[in-house]
Amino acid sequence: VSRVHAEILSIGTEIMLGEITDTNAAFIASKLPQFGLELRYVTQVSDDRARLQAAIELAWQRSDITFTTGGLGPTEDDLTRDCIAAALGETMTIDAAEEAHLRAWFAQRTRDFPERNLRQAMVIPSSRVLPNPRGTAPGWWVERDGHVIVVMPGPPAEMTHMWEREVDPELARRATSVLVARTLKTSGLGEGTVDERLGTLWQSTNPAIGVYARRDGVHVRLSASAATREEAWALIQPAEEQVRAVLGAAIWGVDDDTLAAGVASLLRERGLTLAVMESATGGALADALTDPEGASDVFLGSLVTYATQAKIDLGVPGDVVYTHGVISQATAEAMAHAARARLGADVGLGLTGIAGASEVEGQPPGTMHIAVTDGTRTDYRHYAYYQGREAAKRRAVTEALNLLRAFLQTAP
């Protein structure tokens, strides 16, 4: 199969000043493999006529399909349309239907039509308009002599919407090979252990298997290419079954699943409710637990007891804190019991530790004590690892969710 060569041009001076990070390019890049498109170049260019036109000429010459984002606004700085017309030697004219559409857009919002917005109704002979229901800048699908330029607006909400509605279906229609992928997310196993257990599965190239260490555990990615999505999925399916047979309960989710959503599902399956008392994570654990839609069915709340007195006021025995210290297994366990009792939950989780850069009670920065209990059975985990305050909070959230998951999976 001869590969189709793709290129991305991100257009706009804000990107070049580092004021915004170009997330559009990463979005488009992640979508291309499924259509069998091989991305060869990503270029950012500022709103400069000569350089933009040169970049478009180069892309037109060296790539089969080029995706541009940005530079479609109504101002003098927005040069994408002009430069494509110049690069292809074509003349822009106002498209009557597009002009009517733009005027209607402004009329509907009871705003006067600014004449400079007429630029946005311009077309060239090789372009087909891509509607933009989220803004005033339509895109273009430009095609001539076997080369394509797909022209999209810069604001990510407009771009991704146009991608899903216009670009994705068109690329799917043209694709001669597609690639699909499934990610299986695990926790509790090291990268080496996962490698080893996968054994000979490794030697397969279609589907291909990749193993990646991520913040929320080790991910196993299966990808397959074929002439159709159905055929590609048919290659993935038996491989996925083999991986599941080997890794079993270590797999907590797939693709876009989050640990928090996995914990919420386990709670729902078992008909249990959860309450938390957290200090070092400062609410970040509750924040993660409330991200999945429908979390309120199973998550009652969290007592963010940043001050020691707050812990005691809410049910941690003063004795425990004074005898064992705030940063201790005993306090974490007492917090788990107090959260459970105070909020009337089936399961309680307690977390105490040090997110700051200084030692507390002789323990190093990044120390975390985490306990979970259902009143009779209690699990506990602790560690010390420091790479800054933000990272300490994030890591503790991941560890707490992992501990919860393991606790809920163990049959009572």
Added chain:
Amino acid sequence: VSRVHAEILSIGTEIMLGEITDTNAAFIASKLPQFGLELRYVTQVSDDRARLQAAIELAWQRSDITFTTGGLGPTEDDLTRDCIAAALGETMTIDAAEEAHLRAWFAQRTRDFPERNLRQAMVIPSSRVLPNPRGTAPGWWVERDGHVIVVMPGPPAEMTHMWEREVDPELARRATSVLVARTLKTSGLGEGTVDERLGTLWQSTNPAIGVYARRDGVHVRLSASAATREEAWALIQPAEEQVRAVLGAAIWGVDDDTLAAGVASLLRERGLTLAVMESATGGALADALTDPEGASDVFLGSLVTYATQAKIDLGVPGDVVYTHGVISQATAEAMAHAARARLGADVGLGLTGIAGASEVEGQPPGTMHIAVTDGTRTDYRHYAYYQGREAAKRRAVTEALNLLRAFLQTAP
């Protein structure tokens, strides 16, 4: 002043697959203006010998200074050094000092020296080695015929460290003009109002003034260029005083300040403590309040009462909830009072609303009621705005911090 033209090359196949977002380019881009460097091109290239060499040749020819990141590892895929040598027609040799350094690095970690890592000790006649204390891949400063290539490793922690220690000082030494900037962050005023109040200040070009609407309010950015940093700051200072005179208390911070840090400072200045009861934000408000180092001096905790019964258990009168509804001003105010009472704080904040996509109690998704009280004085704000669950939580956190700030600024 003739401008020095800069270019960035981000090297690596992971970037091209959309698996990682290229944050290095945005980091470097944001640093260049202060040295008077004008960034003209940012290009991402995969680990492909022909394309990488072509990209380097093009950069060498069209730009005065090029920054590369990535492709410095020990494997066959890491081609940056080879391609620079080829593009410049120079021959690589092993640098004895660098080899000794690498061998020592491995010996110190009691690991055998892998012979393939010798690649990392290679140099060319035009290169000077940039040490990398955080990894095994040293950088290069390549200079010939008035052109420069600065070669840095891909991992952001290694790259930014090398930037601060090696690249920043060298660029500062060579800069013939520098640009410095100060951002003043405001809240409570619209972009139009800020524009209007700044009046004729606008016409200044050095310092230049920019006004930007951001999630945490309107930012006013002052930037000035001069021969030295001192001279540039001397241009900024009177302009900053003028802006401060005009916008006054609407300014809550500068540069990297966050709203949460501003609130913590105000609490500290006034010798007050804060407690929160939040539901729709699910702990995200507490998470933000505990991000600044030292938050524990003033922030006692948050009661994340996701379930209605949890609100009542922790001090919200059942009457209020049943009469006015959970999503109401009365409940938000009762939550503020309950937080204050339960945790023994001077100031209490209550937040209730709808982060999910469905209506609750006849109110639309995104509805938020926020109240703050010191026991005698109570402020309240509400709004309804929905762009998804995550965005609803983030926006409510910003609104709550703004309300707190306004409350604390009003003299009691």
